Amino acid sequence: xxxxxIPAAPGPAGASPAPTVAAAATGDATTAAASSDGSxxxxxxxxxxxxxxxxxxxxxxxxxxxxxxxxxLVHRSATAxxxxxxxxxxxxxxxxxxxQGCGLVVxxxxxDRLLDPPAELLAALPAGAVVTDVGSVKEPxxxxxxxxxxxxxSHPMAGTAEAGVExxxxxxxxxxxxxxxxxxxxxxxxxxxxxxxADTVGARWLTCExxxxxxxxxxxxHLPVLxxxxxxxxxxxxxxxxxxxxxxxxxxxxxxxDTSRVGGGNPELGTLMARCNREALLAALxxxxxELDQLETLVEGHDWxxxxxxxxxxxxLRPEFL
Amino acid sequence: xxxxxIPAAPGPAGASPAPTVAAAATGDATTAAASSDGSxxxxxxxxxxxxxxxxxxxxxxxxxxxxxxxxxLVHRSATAxxxxxxxxxxxxxxxxxxxQGCGLVVxxxxxDRLLDPPAELLAALPAGAVVTDVGSVKEPxxxxxxxxxxxxxSHPMAGTAEAGVExxxxxxxxxxxxxxxxxxxxxxxxxxxxxxxADTVGARWLTCExxxxxxxxxxxxHLPVLxxxxxxxxxxxxxxxxxxxxxxxxxxxxxxxDTSRVGGGNPELGTLMARCNREALLAALxxxxxELDQLETLVEGHDWxxxxxxxxxxxxLRPEFL
Numbered sequence: 001x002x003x004x005x006i007p008a009a010p011g012p013a014g015a016s017p018a019p020t021v022a023a024a025a026t027g028d029a030t031t032a033a034a035s036s037d038g039s040x041x042x043x044x045x046x047x048x049x050x051x052x053x054x055x056x057x058x059x060x061x062x063x064x065x066x067x068x069x070x071x072x073l074v075h076r077s078a079t080a081x082x083x084x085x086x087x088x089x090x091x092x093x094x095x096x097x098x099x100q101g102c103g104l105v106v107x108x109x110x111x112d113r114l115l116d117p118p119a120e121l122l123a124a125l126p127a128g129a130v131v132t133d134v135g136s137v138k139e140p141x142x143x144x145x146x147x148x149x150x151x152x153x154s155h156p157m158a159g160t161a162e163a164g165v166e167x168x169x170x171x172x173x174x175x176x177x178x179x180x181x182x183x184x185x186x187x188x189x190x191x192x193x194x195x196x197x198a199d200t201v202g203a204r205w206l207t208c209e210x211x212x213x214x215x216x217x218x219x220x221x222h223l224p225v226l227x228x229x230x231x232x233x234x235x236x237x238x239x240x241x242x243x244x245x246x247x248x249x250x251x252x253x254x255x256x257x258d259t260s261r262v263g264g265g266n267p268e269l270g271t272l273m274a275r276c277n278r279e280a281l282l283a284a285l286x287x288x289x290x291e292l293d294q295l296e297t298l299v300e301g302h303d304w305x306x307x308x309x310x311x312x313x314x315x316x317l318r319p320e321f322l
Numbered sequence: 323x324x325x326x327x328i329p330a331a332p333g334p335a336g337a338s339p340a341p342t343v344a345a346a347a348t349g350d351a352t353t354a355a356a357s358s359d360g361s362x363x364x365x366x367x368x369x370x371x372x373x374x375x376x377x378x379x380x381x382x383x384x385x386x387x388x389x390x391x392x393x394x395l396v397h398r399s400a401t402a403x404x405x406x407x408x409x410x411x412x413x414x415x416x417x418x419x420x421x422q423g424c425g426l427v428v429x430x431x432x433x434d435r436l437l438d439p440p441a442e443l444l445a446a447l448p449a450g451a452v453v454t455d456v457g458s459v460k461e462p463x464x465x466x467x468x469x470x471x472x473x474x475x476s477h478p479m480a481g482t483a484e485a486g487v488e489x490x491x492x493x494x495x496x497x498x499x500x501x502x503x504x505x506x507x508x509x510x511x512x513x514x515x516x517x518x519x520a521d522t523v524g525a526r527w528l529t530c531e532x533x534x535x536x537x538x539x540x541x542x543x544h545l546p547v548l549x550x551x552x553x554x555x556x557x558x559x560x561x562x563x564x565x566x567x568x569x570x571x572x573x574x575x576x577x578x579x580d581t582s583r584v585g586g587g588n589p590e591l592g593t594l595m596a597r598c599n600r601e602a603l604l605a606a607l608x609x610x611x612x613e614l615d616q617l618e619t620l621v622e623g624h625d626w627x628x629x630x631x632x633x634x635x636x637x638x639l640r641p642e643f644l
Contacts, residue, residue, distance in 0.1 A: 157575055176575070177573055206572060212565065213573075215564040216566050216573050221573075221578065224581035226614065227549055227553060229632065230613035230617055231610065232639050232640050232643070233639070234612075235541045235545075236639055237613065239537075242537040243534065244534040247535070247538045248541055251501065251535075251542055252643035252644070253479055253499075254481075256542040256543065256643055257643070258580040259546035259549060259550060259581055261581070263581075264639070264640030266637070267630050267636075271626050271629050271633060274629060282621060282622065287556040287559050287560040288553065291556045292549070295552055296548070296604070296607055299600060300604065304596070304597050307592075307593050307597075312589040314555060315588070317586070318582055318586030321554070321557060321578055
């Protein structure tokens with residue numbers, strides 16, 4: 001465990017204790033072969049954050065309360081003012097020069113801006129700095145960014161329903177997975193630096209291959225958005241057809257609320273995830289349709305023993321995902 | 323509002339204040355035309371409860387703490403012992419004679435036993451008593467029970483993940499809908515008595531036609547079970563195919579947990595609801611498939627503007643169901 005404010009130097013390759021999550025994921029998720037070889041420890045310089053929304057703002061708060069200096073670049077001056085008032089960073093500016101001197105820069109941008117970064121940002125990233133991102137899809141990020149020396153693709157899996165400069169909260173990453181997707185060409189020292197960052201904010205570090213990450217999040221994160229949205233629309237359309245539009249609304253309770261929660265989430269984010277992870281999402285939808293077809297066939301065929309077996313299997317499986 | 327322990331006598335037909343839910347559901351959910359004409363107020367006698375699981379046990383606790391005597395019939399003597407230890411009722415027995423003297427009897431049984439009640443129970447229901455049920459599907463209940471004088475079909479929509487004699491908790495019905503589905507032949511006094519019961523435990527009373535109830539709960543309660551179960555199976559199957567079975571489990575977070583919660587619930591209950599509400603559930607699945615097809619078509623066709631419009635619509639609709 002890393003002491004607050006004094007991130008431990010990464011140990012020699014293979015000697016790092018495996019975090020719980022990585023240990024649980026033996027077989028396809030592996031711990032990083034952390035190494036400080038060739039790394040300039042990021043804690044020697046300030047951390048740069050590009051974007052102070054939910055993820056960037058929360059990261060700023062967590063780093064600052066551990067005594068680490070944070071310098072942040074934001075797009076609009078109104079955002080800069082609110083970020084300063086909320087003390088999300090030690091320095092906040094709309095001028096990319098604010099990133100000067102940072103040893104580690106976190107690109108906490110929406111996927112579309114991350115995949116099409118402004119030239120001014122590219123020019124302002126300090127030479128030699130470790131650069132990482134927080135995007136929820138990793139293969140397109142690597143296609144765009146892998147050519148940059150010391151880039152590490154990563155994905156802290158934490159969130160709330162909020163977005164924007166008011167959304168950042170302390171402790172957001174505590175015990176949440178922080179996934180990195182290193183490749184053969186990834187700088188081991190840069191990877192170790194990003195792991196230090198994740199450790200510092202209390203996240204559970206794990207690494208895996210980018211394609212496996214993208215297929216996994218399609219199944220457990222992006223697919224539920226479409227299911228929930230379709231459920232909301234079905235309740236609306238089915239209620240209207242039955243002349244019971246008000247009744248379905250009056251009777252909907254926690255089961256409906258939970259099942260539809262992410263389906264009623266941020267439409268821009270849902271669309272970006274679908275756009276950037278389209279093939280994996282379509283594959284996930286294919287798996288889902290096959291399962292739903294089987295359940296529907298049981299109901300159509302009055303096969304109540306078969307349905308109970310299927311639901312018992314789902315009940316037994318679900319705790320493996322919690 | 324009814325005072326605890328002293329349920330108000332129902333007013334003349336049409337004079338009862340409309341509860342919030344009923345008011346919100348104008349158009350297809352209507353307030354009961356409560357009337358005391360011909361009713362023998364149930365509060366003059368003990369309340370009988372058949373079955374002391376989550377609903378029956380919670381009801382017993384709430385009535386007793388309001389000073390109302392509860393006499394309960396259970397199936398097994400071990401259950402009777404635990405029910406007595408938990409003080410779920412004033413008298414608990416496996417002999418149906420325990421229901422003698424009750425002016426109102428609540429059949430808090432699983433749907434299958436409610437639809438195929440033991441002869442001993444039928445013989446023991448006191449002549450003249452108001453009888454109601456708590457089943458989550460109403461048309462089959464009415465088909466089986468409507469011939470009984472003073473029967474009222476009702477459905478208190480409250481629950482937790484627990485079941486059995488240990489599951490009952492105080493306050494379960496507070497602010498939750500309690501739906502009755504009266505017909506032309508329903509005794510107005512009996513209906514008023516059941517409304518008194520719902521008021522006494524703090525539930526929000528509403529009435530509607532049984533078919534509208536069943537189609538509504540298919541959409542907002544039974545359909546989510548199948549969606550959640552299919553999601554769990556899809557994550558398992560898709561993870562295995564991608565060689566990422568452990569990874570999907572490690573990365574699944576609150577979005578997956580919420581979307582799959584009811585899908586991983588009690589398989590017996592899920593099967594009973596599907597069996598007893600099969601046609602409405604198949605109709606709900608039809609609506610759902612059409613909505614999911616539309617979303618999938620947008621993703622397949624790279625129609626990101628269309629997808630964002632659809633997700634924006636779902637986001638705007640969802641609060642109407644909360």
